[in-house]
Amino acid sequence: MDTTISERPLEPLAPSIEHQAVTPAALAECIAGRTYARLTAYFDGWPERSLMGPHSRAVLYTLARMLRPEAVAEVGTLHAGTSEVLARALWENGTGELHTADPFGADRCPQIIATWPPELHAVTQFQPVNSMAFWVDLARRRVPLGLVLVDGNHDYEFALYDLQMAARLLRPGGVVVMDNSDQTGPFEAARAFLAMNPAWRELGNAIATHDATDPFNDKRASLPNTAFVLLQSPSLLSIGALPWSTGTMPTASAWARGLELDLPPQRIAGQLHYRVFVRAFADHNRWVGEVATKGAIRIKMEGGKRSIIHQFPWPLGFEVPTRFPEAVCNVEIDLAWQADADSPPLMLSSPPFAF
Known part of the structure; x- marks a missing residue:
């Protein structure tokens, strides 16, 4: 295949364009x-x-x-x-x-x-x-x-x-x-x-x-x-009525005890519904473990940032058999926001974290 090209030397082309937010x-x-x-x-x-x-x-x-x-x-x-x-x-x-x-x-x-x-x-x-x-x-x-x-x-x-x-x-x-x-x-x-x-x-x-x-x-x-x-x-991360998911996130173990949420200043009121999966895979996926929990958190804010530490009613997880030391574990968090009348979507400063 012909890969001949007209080469150009490397040179700064736009030094005046500063690092900035794109608006x-x-x-x-x-x-x-x-x-x-x-x-x-x-x-x-x-x-x-x-x-x-x-x-x-x-x-x-x-x-x-x-x-x-x-x-x-x-x-x-x-x-x-x-x-x-x-x-x-x-x-x-x-x-x-x-x-x-x-x-x-x-x-x-x-x-x-x-x-x-x-x-x-x-x-x-x-x-x-x-x-x-x-x-x-x-x-x-x-x-x-x-x-x-x-x-x-x-x-x-x-x-x-x-x-x-x-x-x-x-x-x-x-x-x-x-x-x-x-x-x-x-x-x-x-x-x-x-x-x-x-x-x-x-x-x-x-x-x-x-x-x-x-x-x-x-x-x-x-x-x-x-x-x-x-x-x-x-x-910021916007959570509305349409369920949103973190996707699978790798974890060190097959356990989660709660959720941590970082909320920026806002005026909102409603119910934050969540569902959390903990999974583990081993032996070329011939061994699979999965547990899940769901619930809701009532949130009302009148301004000012806030951190929420929400513990599950009981720890979510399981022990991976010791014969699978190379097991791959992950967690997935689904969120949906049921806003009160006239309340906007819920904004998060960063994705939720399972601890």
């Missing part, structure tokens, strides 16, 4: 600035293997500079052109790793990445797997994502799955970029996701201004000259 105003200010204009010129026609336009590449570079993420995830490596844009931004940041996956790129992508400057492929992890395996691996390793590019299978069901998994792993204030907003699958997945997660917001107004009489508008996008929908996670 609509801050992003608009960056895009209106001279640095962004230089980025679009730099990325005009390069990397040659990237199928995105110069503005899309410049937006991704700008977001990576603003967020300074510990980790970036990309679904859909293809020819690794956009991957290189992201890797260069992380190099300029001086920190962060790029995780990228393409189930059809096992022979193609590593050869291309190997042609990059060593500093770039040192911060890039490529996986020749589908997005389900990719997300499972990132979740298992608890990779702290700050920026995600979803550019894989554009069918609605696939796009929605990728978006939901990205949201589960994204840090507060992080950004998910859905590419190909001109196509039905990614755009409708973004619309459905926002409807289910009202605490999230679009950095733009493509969804808010969607016209049902023009369902195939190929100009809709969060930002001009792109085909992006930009979605941002809330700075």
